[in-house]
Amino acid sequence: MKVVSFSIFKGGTGKTTSSVNTAAALVNKGKKVLLVDLDQQASATRYLNLEPDQSPNLYDVFTGTKSASLAIRHTKYNIDVLASHVLLAAIEEALEPGDEFKLLEILNPLKPSYDFILIDSPPGKAMLAFNGLAAADLIVIPASAERMAVDGVADLINHVQRIMWNKYALTHQELRILFTMYRATTSHSPAIVANARKIWRENILTVKIPHSTIFSRSYDEKTPVSILDPKHQGAIAYDVFADWLIQYENT
Amino acid sequence: MKAFLNASEVAKLLNIDRATVSRWIKKGIIKGAFRPENEQQWRIPLSSYEELIKYHESR
Numbered sequence: 001m002k003v004v005s006f007s008i009f010k011g012g013t014g015k016t017t018s019s020v021n022t023a024a025a026l027v028n029k030g031k032k033v034l035l036v037d038l039d040q041q042a043s044a045t046r047y048l049n050l051e052p053d054q055s056p057n058l059y060d061v062f063t064g065t066k067s068a069s070l071a072i073r074h075t076k077y078n079i080d081v082l083a084s085h086v087l088l089a090a091i092e093e094a095l096e097p098g099d100e101f102k103l104l105e106i107l108n109p110l111k112p113s114y115d116f117i118l119i120d121s122p123p124g125k126a127m128l129a130f131n132g133l134a135a136a137d138l139i140v141i142p143a144s145a146e147r148m149a150v151d152g153v154a155d156l157i158n159h160v161q162r163i164m165w166n167k168y169a170l171t172h173q174e175l176r177i178l179f180t181m182y183r184a185t186t187s188h189s190p191a192i193v194a195n196a197r198k199i200w201r202e203n204i205l206t207v208k209i210p211h212s213t214i215f216s217r218s219y220d221e222k223t224p225v226s227i228l229d230p231k232h233q234g235a236i237a238y239d240v241f242a243d244w245l246i247q248y249e250n251t
Numbered sequence: 252m253k254a255f256l257n258a259s260e261v262a263k264l265l266n267i268d269r270a271t272v273s274r275w276i277k278k279g280i281i282k283g284a285f286r287p288e289n290e291q292q293w294r295i296p297l298s299s300y301e302e303l304i305k306y307h308e309s310r
Contacts (some may be wrong), residue, residue, distance in 0.1 A: 087300075
Protein backbone atom coordinates (compact mmCIF):
# COMPACT_ATOMS: atom_id res chain seq x y z
CA MET A 1 0.00 0.00 0.00
CA LYS A 2 1.49 3.33 -1.03
CA VAL A 3 0.28 6.91 -0.88
CA VAL A 4 1.46 8.74 -3.98
CA SER A 5 1.22 12.52 -4.15
CA PHE A 6 1.36 14.38 -7.45
CA SER A 7 2.84 17.68 -6.35
CA ILE A 8 4.56 20.73 -7.75
CA PHE A 9 3.97 24.33 -6.64
CA LYS A 10 3.81 25.48 -10.24
CA GLY A 11 0.46 25.11 -11.98
CA GLY A 12 -0.43 23.54 -15.29
CA THR A 13 2.32 20.94 -15.55
CA GLY A 14 0.07 17.88 -15.43
CA LYS A 15 -0.79 17.09 -11.79
CA THR A 16 -4.46 16.41 -12.47
CA THR A 17 -3.98 14.72 -15.84
CA SER A 18 -1.31 12.47 -14.36
CA SER A 19 -3.20 11.54 -11.20
CA VAL A 20 -6.45 10.73 -13.01
CA ASN A 21 -4.87 8.77 -15.84
CA THR A 22 -2.51 6.92 -13.50
CA ALA A 23 -5.51 5.98 -11.35
CA ALA A 24 -7.32 4.65 -14.43
CA ALA A 25 -4.25 2.68 -15.55
CA LEU A 26 -3.82 1.12 -12.09
CA VAL A 27 -7.51 0.13 -11.98
CA ASN A 28 -7.07 -1.56 -15.40
CA LYS A 29 -4.41 -3.69 -13.76
CA GLY A 30 -6.80 -4.78 -11.04
CA LYS A 31 -5.61 -2.42 -8.30
CA LYS A 32 -7.90 -0.76 -5.76
CA VAL A 33 -7.34 2.98 -6.09
CA LEU A 34 -8.53 6.01 -4.16
CA LEU A 35 -8.04 9.43 -5.73
CA VAL A 36 -7.96 12.41 -3.38
CA ASP A 37 -8.72 15.74 -5.06
CA LEU A 38 -7.12 18.36 -2.81
CA ASP A 39 -7.43 21.14 -5.36
CA GLN A 40 -10.32 23.55 -4.74
CA GLN A 41 -10.60 24.02 -8.50
CA ALA A 42 -11.94 20.42 -8.47
CA SER A 43 -10.47 19.52 -11.86
CA ALA A 44 -9.90 15.86 -11.01
CA THR A 45 -13.42 15.64 -9.58
CA ARG A 46 -14.85 17.03 -12.82
CA TYR A 47 -12.53 14.89 -14.93
CA LEU A 48 -14.16 11.78 -13.41
CA ASN A 49 -17.61 13.15 -14.15
CA LEU A 50 -18.51 13.98 -10.54
CA GLU A 51 -20.36 17.16 -9.62
CA PRO A 52 -18.01 19.34 -7.55
CA ASP A 53 -20.80 21.09 -5.64
CA GLN A 54 -22.33 17.97 -4.16
CA SER A 55 -21.84 16.23 -0.88
CA PRO A 56 -20.00 14.22 0.32
CA ASN A 57 -16.65 15.83 -0.30
CA LEU A 58 -13.34 16.62 1.39
CA TYR A 59 -14.75 19.74 3.00
CA ASP A 60 -17.16 17.57 5.00
CA VAL A 61 -14.25 15.35 6.03
CA PHE A 62 -11.97 18.21 7.10
CA THR A 63 -14.76 19.83 9.14
CA GLY A 64 -15.59 16.50 10.74
CA THR A 65 -19.20 16.31 9.53
CA LYS A 66 -18.45 13.06 7.71
CA SER A 67 -15.91 10.33 8.25
CA ALA A 68 -13.57 9.75 5.32
CA SER A 69 -14.88 6.26 4.62
CA LEU A 70 -18.44 7.60 4.30
CA ALA A 71 -17.35 10.48 2.07
CA ILE A 72 -15.88 8.29 -0.66
CA ARG A 73 -17.69 8.53 -3.98
CA HIS A 74 -17.56 5.74 -6.55
CA THR A 75 -17.16 6.36 -10.25
CA LYS A 76 -18.09 4.24 -13.24
CA TYR A 77 -14.36 3.88 -13.91
CA ASN A 78 -14.02 1.99 -10.60
CA ILE A 79 -11.84 4.73 -9.20
CA ASP A 80 -12.92 5.76 -5.70
CA VAL A 81 -12.75 9.49 -5.07
CA LEU A 82 -12.60 11.88 -2.17
CA ALA A 83 -14.00 14.80 -4.10
CA SER A 84 -13.07 18.44 -3.94
CA HIS A 85 -15.42 21.34 -3.32
CA VAL A 86 -15.16 25.14 -3.68
CA LEU A 87 -15.46 25.36 0.10
CA LEU A 88 -12.02 23.75 0.42
CA ALA A 89 -10.80 27.34 0.09
CA ALA A 90 -12.17 27.91 3.59
CA ILE A 91 -10.22 24.90 4.86
CA GLU A 92 -7.09 26.40 3.35
CA GLU A 93 -7.75 29.56 5.44
CA ALA A 94 -8.59 27.59 8.57
CA LEU A 95 -5.51 25.36 8.55
CA GLU A 96 -2.78 26.70 10.80
CA PRO A 97 0.93 25.99 10.90
CA GLY A 98 1.22 22.60 12.59
CA ASP A 99 -1.78 21.19 10.72
CA GLU A 100 0.40 19.59 8.03
CA PHE A 101 -0.66 16.07 8.98
CA LYS A 102 -4.44 16.52 8.89
CA LEU A 103 -4.75 14.70 5.57
CA LEU A 104 -2.54 11.82 6.72
CA GLU A 105 -4.82 11.36 9.76
CA ILE A 106 -7.81 11.32 7.43
CA LEU A 107 -6.24 8.76 5.08
CA ASN A 108 -4.76 6.39 7.68
CA PRO A 109 -7.98 4.43 8.37
CA LEU A 110 -8.59 4.02 4.62
CA LYS A 111 -5.20 2.50 3.84
CA PRO A 112 -6.15 -1.18 4.40
CA SER A 113 -8.89 -0.93 1.73
CA TYR A 114 -6.61 0.25 -1.08
CA ASP A 115 -3.48 -0.67 -3.03
CA PHE A 116 -2.84 2.96 -3.93
CA ILE A 117 -4.04 6.31 -2.70
CA LEU A 118 -3.24 9.02 -5.25
CA ILE A 119 -3.34 12.67 -4.22
CA ASP A 120 -3.96 15.43 -6.74
CA SER A 121 -2.33 18.37 -4.93
CA PRO A 122 -3.20 22.00 -5.48
CA PRO A 123 -0.58 24.35 -6.92
CA GLY A 124 1.00 27.06 -4.76
CA LYS A 125 2.78 27.01 -1.43
CA ALA A 126 -0.10 26.71 0.98
CA MET A 127 -1.35 24.41 3.72
CA LEU A 128 -3.36 21.98 1.60
CA ALA A 129 -0.38 21.47 -0.72
CA PHE A 130 1.82 20.82 2.33
CA ASN A 131 -0.76 18.31 3.61
CA GLY A 132 -0.57 16.54 0.26
CA LEU A 133 3.21 16.31 0.60
CA ALA A 134 3.21 15.22 4.25
CA ALA A 135 0.75 12.37 3.62
CA ALA A 136 2.81 10.81 0.82
CA ASP A 137 5.13 7.81 0.75
CA LEU A 138 6.15 8.74 -2.77
CA ILE A 139 6.10 12.25 -4.19
CA VAL A 140 5.79 12.31 -7.96
CA ILE A 141 6.65 15.69 -9.43
CA PRO A 142 5.00 16.13 -12.82
CA ALA A 143 7.12 18.58 -14.79
CA SER A 144 6.47 19.76 -18.30
CA ALA A 145 9.65 19.46 -20.35
CA GLU A 146 10.48 23.14 -20.39
CA ARG A 147 12.81 25.42 -18.46
CA MET A 148 10.18 27.08 -16.26
CA ALA A 149 8.89 23.76 -14.97
CA VAL A 150 12.39 22.51 -14.22
CA ASP A 151 12.89 25.53 -11.96
CA GLY A 152 9.62 24.51 -10.31
CA VAL A 153 11.01 21.03 -9.68
CA ALA A 154 14.05 22.47 -7.92
CA ASP A 155 11.80 24.66 -5.80
CA LEU A 156 9.66 21.71 -4.67
CA ILE A 157 12.61 19.42 -3.97
CA ASN A 158 14.26 22.16 -1.89
CA HIS A 159 11.10 22.69 0.07
CA VAL A 160 10.63 18.98 0.79
CA GLN A 161 14.24 18.21 1.63
CA ARG A 162 15.25 21.39 3.46
CA ILE A 163 12.03 22.26 5.26
CA MET A 164 9.72 19.28 5.56
CA TRP A 165 12.32 16.58 6.16
CA ASN A 166 14.06 18.81 8.67
CA LYS A 167 10.93 19.58 10.60
CA TYR A 168 9.23 16.19 10.55
CA ALA A 169 10.16 12.52 10.53
CA LEU A 170 9.50 11.93 6.85
CA THR A 171 12.72 10.23 5.86
CA HIS A 172 10.82 7.27 4.37
CA GLN A 173 9.63 9.56 1.59
CA GLU A 174 10.95 9.29 -1.93
CA LEU A 175 10.85 11.78 -4.77
CA ARG A 176 10.52 11.04 -8.48
CA ILE A 177 10.21 13.35 -11.45
CA LEU A 178 7.75 12.52 -14.22
CA PHE A 179 8.25 14.53 -17.39
CA THR A 180 5.01 15.46 -19.11
CA MET A 181 4.14 17.32 -22.33
CA TYR A 182 7.25 15.79 -23.84
CA ARG A 183 7.87 16.55 -27.52
CA ALA A 184 10.27 13.91 -28.77
CA THR A 185 10.53 15.48 -32.20
CA THR A 186 11.90 18.78 -30.91
CA SER A 187 15.45 19.27 -29.67
CA HIS A 188 14.20 21.32 -26.72
CA SER A 189 12.41 18.63 -24.70
CA PRO A 190 15.24 16.03 -24.83
CA ALA A 191 17.76 18.73 -23.93
CA ILE A 192 15.74 19.77 -20.89
CA VAL A 193 15.48 16.17 -19.71
CA ALA A 194 19.20 15.54 -20.33
CA ASN A 195 20.06 18.61 -18.24
CA ALA A 196 17.70 17.61 -15.48
CA ARG A 197 19.21 14.11 -15.45
CA LYS A 198 22.61 15.63 -14.64
CA ILE A 199 21.12 17.04 -11.45
CA TRP A 200 18.52 14.52 -10.28
CA ARG A 201 19.88 11.38 -11.97
CA GLU A 202 17.92 8.21 -11.19
CA ASN A 203 15.10 10.22 -9.60
CA ILE A 204 13.92 10.99 -13.11
CA LEU A 205 11.53 8.36 -14.40
CA THR A 206 12.43 6.85 -17.76
CA VAL A 207 8.82 6.97 -18.94
CA LYS A 208 7.80 10.36 -20.33
CA ILE A 209 4.28 11.52 -21.02
CA PRO A 210 4.01 12.80 -24.60
CA HIS A 211 2.55 16.17 -25.47
CA SER A 212 -0.83 15.47 -27.03
CA THR A 213 -4.26 16.98 -27.53
CA ILE A 214 -5.72 13.63 -26.45
CA PHE A 215 -5.44 14.82 -22.86
CA SER A 216 -7.56 17.92 -23.54
CA ARG A 217 -10.09 15.75 -25.33
CA SER A 218 -9.99 13.25 -22.50
CA TYR A 219 -10.83 15.97 -19.95
CA ASP A 220 -13.48 17.40 -22.23
CA GLU A 221 -15.19 14.03 -22.57
CA LYS A 222 -14.66 13.27 -18.86
CA THR A 223 -13.07 9.94 -19.73
CA PRO A 224 -9.51 8.80 -18.89
CA VAL A 225 -7.30 8.25 -21.96
CA SER A 226 -7.00 4.52 -21.28
CA ILE A 227 -10.74 4.22 -21.95
CA LEU A 228 -11.02 6.91 -24.62
CA ASP A 229 -8.21 5.53 -26.78
CA PRO A 230 -6.28 2.66 -25.14
CA LYS A 231 -3.81 2.36 -28.02
CA HIS A 232 -2.85 6.03 -27.92
CA GLN A 233 0.75 6.85 -27.05
CA GLY A 234 -0.48 8.90 -24.07
CA ALA A 235 -2.49 5.98 -22.69
CA ILE A 236 0.47 3.64 -23.14
CA ALA A 237 2.76 6.06 -21.31
CA TYR A 238 0.49 6.08 -18.23
CA ASP A 239 0.19 2.31 -18.50
CA VAL A 240 3.99 2.00 -18.34
CA PHE A 241 4.06 4.42 -15.40
CA ALA A 242 1.41 2.33 -13.61
CA ASP A 243 3.59 -0.77 -14.11
CA TRP A 244 6.50 1.10 -12.58
CA LEU A 245 4.33 2.09 -9.57
CA ILE A 246 3.20 -1.50 -9.01
CA GLN A 247 6.77 -2.71 -9.11
CA TYR A 248 7.75 0.16 -6.76
CA GLU A 249 4.98 -0.84 -4.33
CA ASN A 250 6.29 -4.40 -4.19
CA THR A 251 9.82 -3.41 -3.26
CA MET B 252 -7.40 23.85 12.53
CA LYS B 253 -9.34 26.99 13.28
CA ALA B 254 -13.07 26.64 13.87
CA PHE B 255 -13.60 30.33 13.12
CA LEU B 256 -12.52 32.69 10.40
CA ASN B 257 -12.14 36.42 10.96
CA ALA B 258 -13.71 39.11 8.82
CA SER B 259 -10.67 39.73 6.66
CA GLU B 260 -10.27 36.02 5.92
CA VAL B 261 -13.90 35.76 4.84
CA ALA B 262 -13.49 38.94 2.79
CA LYS B 263 -10.49 37.45 1.05
CA LEU B 264 -12.29 34.19 0.29
CA LEU B 265 -15.30 35.96 -1.23
CA ASN B 266 -13.27 38.70 -2.85
CA ILE B 267 -15.31 41.41 -1.16
CA ASP B 268 -14.39 44.26 1.16
CA ARG B 269 -13.94 43.65 4.87
CA ALA B 270 -16.48 46.41 5.53
CA THR B 271 -19.03 44.39 3.56
CA VAL B 272 -18.40 41.44 5.83
CA SER B 273 -18.96 43.61 8.92
CA ARG B 274 -22.12 45.04 7.38
CA TRP B 275 -23.43 41.57 6.59
CA ILE B 276 -22.79 40.49 10.18
CA LYS B 277 -24.75 43.49 11.52
CA LYS B 278 -27.56 42.89 9.03
CA GLY B 279 -27.78 39.27 10.12
CA ILE B 280 -26.85 37.91 6.71
CA ILE B 281 -23.87 36.23 8.31
CA LYS B 282 -25.23 34.25 11.21
CA GLY B 283 -23.47 33.03 14.29
CA ALA B 284 -20.67 35.59 14.21
CA PHE B 285 -19.54 37.00 17.52
CA ARG B 286 -16.87 39.21 19.00
CA PRO B 287 -15.48 38.08 22.37
CA GLU B 288 -15.08 40.79 24.99
CA ASN B 289 -11.92 42.86 24.70
CA GLU B 290 -11.32 41.56 21.23
CA GLN B 291 -11.33 43.47 18.00
CA GLN B 292 -11.87 40.61 15.62
CA TRP B 293 -15.06 38.91 14.56
CA ARG B 294 -15.24 35.17 14.83
CA ILE B 295 -17.24 33.64 12.02
CA PRO B 296 -17.90 29.88 12.30
CA LEU B 297 -16.95 27.78 9.26
CA SER B 298 -20.54 26.59 9.09
CA SER B 299 -21.75 30.18 8.70
CA TYR B 300 -19.33 30.62 5.87
CA GLU B 301 -20.93 27.63 4.13
CA GLU B 302 -24.35 29.33 4.20
CA LEU B 303 -22.82 32.63 3.25
CA ILE B 304 -21.25 31.29 0.09
CA LYS B 305 -24.68 30.11 -1.08
CA TYR B 306 -26.07 33.59 -0.40
CA HIS B 307 -23.17 35.27 -2.14
CA GLU B 308 -23.46 33.06 -5.22
CA SER B 309 -27.20 33.61 -5.53
CA ARG B 310 -26.80 37.40 -5.64
